[in-house]
Amino acid sequence: MNDMMDFWVRAVSIGIGATLIMDMWAVFLKQVFHIPSLDWAMVGRWIGHFPRGRFFHAGIGTAELIAGERAIGWIAHYGIGIAFAAGLLALMGVEWSYQPTVVPAIAFGVVTVAAPFLVMQPGFGFGIAASKTPAPNTARVRSLMAHTSFGVGLYAATLAVSILIPVGSAA
Incomplete structure (x- = not known):
C-alpha cells in the first residue's frame, strides 16, 4: 500500500463529500427559508482576475465578467474543499480517518x-469579515453556518470513507 495514495484518495473523497454536504445545506436554506447562498460565479470572477494581477475589487459584482466564471467558481469551491480535507488529514494524521x-x-x-473572512470577502x-x-x-x-456544515460534512464524509475504503485498500 502506498501511504501517499491512501492520503490523497481519502482527502479527495472526504473533501468532495464534505463540500457536497455544505452545498446540500445551502440548498436546504434556500428552499425552506429563502436564504440565498454564495454565487459561485462571483468566486470564479474573482479568481479569473488573478492572472491579471487583480486580487482586490471595490465590488466583485461590478468587476469585468470572466469567461467561464461560474465553472471556475464551482471547480474552485470543490478544490478548496479537497484542500481543506487534506489539511485536516495532515493535522490529525491519516490514521484519524480510519x-x-x-x-x-x-x-x-x-x-x-x-x-x-480574511481572504475572499476582502478580495x-x-x-474583513x-x-x-x-x-x-x-x-x-x-459564513459560520456554512463552514460549520462543512465541518459536519468532514465528519460524515470521513465516516463514510472509513467504511467504504478500509485501511490498506486505497492503493
Whole structure:
C-alpha cells in the first residue's frame, strides 16, 4: 500500500463529500427559508482576475465578467474543499480517518471560516469579515453556518470513507 495514495484518495473523497454536504445545506436554506447562498460565479470572477494581477475589487459584482466564471467558481469551491480535507488529514494524521471523531472535524470546519473572512470577502470588496456589507453580522453568521456544515460534512464524509475504503485498500 502506498501511504501517499491512501492520503490523497481519502482527502479527495472526504473533501468532495464534505463540500457536497455544505452545498446540500445551502440548498436546504434556500428552499425552506429563502436564504440565498454564495454565487459561485462571483468566486470564479474573482479568481479569473488573478492572472491579471487583480486580487482586490471595490465590488466583485461590478468587476469585468470572466469567461467561464461560474465553472471556475464551482471547480474552485470543490478544490478548496479537497484542500481543506487534506489539511485536516495532515493535522490529525491519516490514521484519524480510519476511526474519525466528530470534534476535530467540526472544529476544523469552523476554523475554515477564516478563509472567507480574511481572504475572499476582502478580495470581493466586502471588507474583513464582511465589514463593508449592509448587514455584516448576517453575512458572518451565514459564513459560520456554512463552514460549520462543512465541518459536519468532514465528519460524515470521513465516516463514510472509513467504511467504504478500509485501511490498506486505497492503493
